[in-house]
Amino acid sequence: MKIKTKILIVLDVLAIICLFLIYGPITYFKDTLITTAMTTMSHQYLAKVFYSESMIEEVLEKNKVIDSGKSSDTSHIVFSSNQDRVYTSDYEREILEREKDAKYKIIKLSGNGYQGYLVAIYDAKNISLALPSTLGYRGETLDVISKNNNAIVGINAGGFADEGGVGTGGEVAGILIKDSKILNGIPNTYNSGIIGFNNEGVLMLSHKSAEEAIEDGMVDGIEFGPFLIVNGESSYITGNGGMGIHPRTAIAQRKDGIVLFLVIDGRQPGYSIGASISEVTKILLRYGAYNAANLDGGASTTLTINGEIYNRPCGILNGSFYQRAIPNAWILK
Numbered sequence: 001m002k003i004k005t006k007i008l009i010v011l012d013v014l015a016i017i018c019l020f021l022i023y024g025p026i027t028y029f030k031d032t033l034i035t036t037a038m039t040t041m042s043h044q045y046l047a048k049v050f051y052s053e054s055m056i057e058e059v060l061e062k063n064k065v066i067d068s069g070k071s072s073d074t075s076h077i078v079f080s081s082n083q084d085r086v087y088t089s090d091y092e093r094e095i096l097e098r099e100k101d102a103k104y105k106i107i108k109l110s111g112n113g114y115q116g117y118l119v120a121i122y123d124a125k126n127i128s129l130a131l132p133s134t135l136g137y138r139g140e141t142l143d144v145i146s147k148n149n150n151a152i153v154g155i156n157a158g159g160f161a162d163e164g165g166v167g168t169g170g171e172v173a174g175i176l177i178k179d180s181k182i183l184n185g186i187p188n189t190y191n192s193g194i195i196g197f198n199n200e201g202v203l204m205l206s207h208k209s210a211e212e213a214i215e216d217g218m219v220d221g222i223e224f225g226p227f228l229i230v231n232g233e234s235s236y237i238t239g240n241g242g243m244g245i246h247p248r249t250a251i252a253q254r255k256d257g258i259v260l261f262l263v264i265d266g267r268q269p270g271y272s273i274g275a276s277i278s279e280v281t282k283i284l285l286r287y288g289a290y291n292a293a294n295l296d297g298g299a300s301t302t303l304t305i306n307g308e309i310y311n312r313p314c315g316i317l318n319g320s321f322y323q324r325a326i327p328n329a330w331i332l333k
Contacts, residue, residue: 034059035276036244040298063239065226065277067193072205072230072291074198074217079124079257091286095120095258104153104332106305109264109283113245115272116264117303117311118287119153121332124201124259129157129178129220130331132170139169139325147307151331154304155261156249157195158222159296160327161186169325174223175210176328182210185327188223195251195293196221203253203291205230222328228252228281229292241277243294247301247314248275251330252284252292260289261330263303267314299324 034056037047047056087093098105103126107118121127130149132140139160146154161171174188177196194206198217205227206213213221228235228250247266253259262284266274275283277294284292299315302323315324 031059031063031239032245034244035063035240035242036246039243039246060242064237064242065228066236066238067207067226068230068233068235069207070230071193071207072203074200074202074204076231076290077202077253077255077257079201082256089286092288095254095287098122106310107287109262111275111279111283113273114264114266114275114279116248116262116275118283119155119261119303120287121153121259121261123332124197124203124253124257125199126333127197127201127259128331128333129196129222130154130329131178132325132327135170135172135327137168137170139327141323141325142302142304142329143307143309143323145326145329146304146331149331150333151304151329152306153261153332154302154329155251155263155295156300156302156326157251157295157328157330158224159188159300169327172222172327175221176223177210177214177218177221180214180219182214184210185223192223192225193227193293194218194221194223195225195227195295201257201259203251203259205291205293224295225293226277227291227293228277229284229289232290234281234285237278237281239278241281243277245274245276246297247272247299248277248280248297249295249301250280250284250292251295252287252289254288255290256288258288260284260287260292261303263301263311265301265312265314266297267299268312271312295330296326300326302326 034047105120109116159173172185176183196218248264250262264275265272302313303311315322
């Protein structure tokens, strides 16, 4: 058999396999492709070229997060030293075993197609929202924000205007609360509430207005979502959660007051593809999250330790990886 013929046969087989995955009876690939593509700014065509609008709507309808609509109850969080603790699982041991006086601990994560990090923060009162010096005009990368604010640990927080995928990170999407003052950005299209902290270091997830959230004690906050866990109860998640497979950032707090910063790297075949909202929720539940919310993901997903990038952000410019400029960050000082 001639080499050219063999090549044509291989291409035919690959085409048949692709068609089977796209249009066949196994829905996982179709659901993943549609939900992943449709939650990007510039790659929705990957779904639209293969599927009709009605099919896309059908898939998105059966893969989504249904938020309970409840706000978190701050009285449920009771800070504990966790001394003489009997560990109920390996996950508990990972969180609670630490060096004396440690402010944080980094836990390496790996799963089906993803790599990432969970940072346990033991001093929640020193968590705050940090802003770029150029907010309103241009965002700053997380390492710059972290260094300017002497942050020990930092993660990206809320979203920003990004029409066409070329946003500068300077125009905040949704409500921004800093030092109990409200700074309104452009209207937020995300499935969201207000995610913030009070002076005691309690993570607050609020479906109230910004004014009411401040009256309840919120000092710093951003509008984003969806909420994943509220008062120990997971949101109702169907399928993969409807937001596809992407890099992820999330924030959570355990009932004992320990705060969890989660970053999952993605869009890097051979290293990490990313995770679904369903997978992120499961990870946080394993580590005892009592309240948790999704933060901005994708190319924004970044973690810094002592001002240096710790994960592998997936922003690409001229063929090289880079950090995206962002409008705000959660930091530990």
